[in-house]
Amino acid sequence: MNNFLFFLTLIAMGYVVGTLVEKRHYRSIHEREKKFLYLPAVTMKTVNHPDQKVMSAELVCGSAVISIDYFKRLLASLRNIFGGTVKSYESLIDRARREALIRMKEMAGDATVIVNVRIETSTIGRNANKKGVGCLEAMAYGTALTLEK
Amino acid sequence: MKYTPRQPGSNVNVTPTSPLREFFLLTAGLLGMVIVIYMVLGLAVDLIVPRISTDLENKMGGLFVGSIAAKDSDSKRGTHVRSLLEDLQDRCAQLPYLFKVHICQSPTMNAAALPGGHIIVYTGLLDKVASENELAFVLAHEMGHFAHRDHLRGMGRAFVFITISTLLLGTDSSISKMLANGLNLTEMSFSRKQETRADEFALETLYCDYGHVGGATDFFKKISKAEDPGTFGHYFASHPESRQRISHLENIIRSRKFKLGKRKPLPETWRQLKD
Numbered sequence: 001m002n003n004f005l006f007f008l009t010l011i012a013m014g015y016v017v018g019t020l021v022e023k024r025h026y027r028s029i030h031e032r033e034k035k036f037l038y039l040p041a042v043t044m045k046t047v048n049h050p051d052q053k054v055m056s057a058e059l060v061c062g063s064a065v066i067s068i069d070y071f072k073r074l075l076a077s078l079r080n081i082f083g084g085t086v087k088s089y090e091s092l093i094d095r096a097r098r099e100a101l102i103r104m105k106e107m108a109g110d111a112t113v114i115v116n117v118r119i120e121t122s123t124i125g126r127n128a129n130k131k132g133v134g135c136l137e138a139m140a141y142g143t144a145l146t147l148e149k
Numbered sequence: 150m151k152y153t154p155r156q157p158g159s160n161v162n163v164t165p166t167s168p169l170r171e172f173f174l175l176t177a178g179l180l181g182m183v184i185v186i187y188m189v190l191g192l193a194v195d196l197i198v199p200r201i202s203t204d205l206e207n208k209m210g211g212l213f214v215g216s217i218a219a220k221d222s223d224s225k226r227g228t229h230v231r232s233l234l235e236d237l238q239d240r241c242a243q244l245p246y247l248f249k250v251h252i253c254q255s256p257t258m259n260a261a262a263l264p265g266g267h268i269i270v271y272t273g274l275l276d277k278v279a280s281e282n283e284l285a286f287v288l289a290h291e292m293g294h295f296a297h298r299d300h301l302r303g304m305g306r307a308f309v310f311i312t313i314s315t316l317l318l319g320t321d322s323s324i325s326k327m328l329a330n331g332l333n334l335t336e337m338s339f340s341r342k343q344e345t346r347a348d349e350f351a352l353e354t355l356y357c358d359y360g361h362v363g364g365a366t367d368f369f370k371k372i373s374k375a376e377d378p379g380t381f382g383h384y385f386a387s388h389p390e391s392r393q394r395i396s397h398l399e400n401i402i403r404s405r406k407f408k409l410g411k412r413k414p415l416p417e418t419w420r421q422l423k424d
Contacts, residue, residue: 037154075168078175087164094162
């Protein structure tokens with residue numbers, strides 16, 4: 001019985017805290033995305049620009065690790081039984097990727113454009129502790145070009 | 150190509166959905182599945198249990214009695230209990246079991262029936278009993294479980310359930326734990342009927358052996374004082390609340406016109422053995 005109550009508390013806590021944290025994170029993502037709007041990040045390998053005009057080109061990267069909350073994990077494992085889109089993980093991956101992109105832009109400083117942007121995702125801490133809540137890492141990297149005006 | 154800075158209006162990567170609704174929907178689906186499985190299991194157990202031979206049962210019993218038998222203690226009072234049990238079995242409750250009594254050091258006021266004719270008696274019970282009739286009733290109650298093969302029924306369902314749940318979800322899954330918790334409760338409320346039947350069996354046996362049923366309700370009167378069921382007690386008590394059981398027994402005594410005779414005291418050495 002105590003185990004069951006403990007379990008329910010964990011779910012409720014996971015839901016309430018998880019939702020609050022997610023909302024706050026999205027707010028901050030929106031704000032910072034707006035702030036970095038001046039800096040385009042594109043997947044093209046080159047920009048049509050004479051080489052002499054490129055002042056610097058350097059690797060920039062940003063990575064973010066986001067953890068699943070207890071409620072989301074439970075929802076996902078319920079989904080594992082019935083199948084279908086695992087909606088509870090969608091926001092998690094979305095947050096991690098956008099956060100990684102923003103951090104990459106932060107690293108680029110006053111570059112003009114970031115080209116050849118790639119995003120990679122990996123899971124962390126699943127093998128180390130199988131019972132624990134898994135984490136997701138998203139990493140974004142690209143080449144920041146500073147062009148002569 | 151001109152770069153126009155703008156933020157995307159809506160987020161296509163995240164489905165707008167209510168996670169709570171999804172959670173309740175999925176949980177309800179899962180619960181439905183479990184209930185169906187559980188009912189099928191219940192039917193299967195009822196089909197299988199009467200067909201399990203005592204021989205096979207003895208073999209299974211050996212699997213998990215080993216650790217208890219090793220801790221067997223209090224041999225002198227154990228001998229008394231054993232001889233009392235043999236008397237009951239010879240005279241009144243002829244069951245195809247070779248009963249083995251294990252005395253277990255624990256303040257619990259209880260006894261338990263395990264497959265293979267093993268009866269575990271806790272020293273807490275031995276310390277509290279006041280008459281032979283009272284002890285005989287508790288022993289006969291456990292024998293009643295053997296007569297109805299309740300101990301196998303309980304184990305069978307739990308056993309099959311755990312197998313299925315681990316097959317589906319694995320041993321560490323939080324969901325299978327959640328299910329196990331929920332199922333345990335139903336299992337317990339299911340066993341209330343069995344307890345009542347075992348009580349009835351014990352009452353018959355007591356009447357047959359002593360010619361009267363004095364001391365039959367003594368044990369429950371003691372635990373009804375000791376136990377406090379609390380808010381959830383009604384549902385979680387594996388033994389139906391003692392007061393209910395007392396009144397049920399008294400009803401039978403009245404309707405069957407059983408006599409209430411003088412209780413037979415425990416052997417004098419009993420009290421000394423306790424110390």
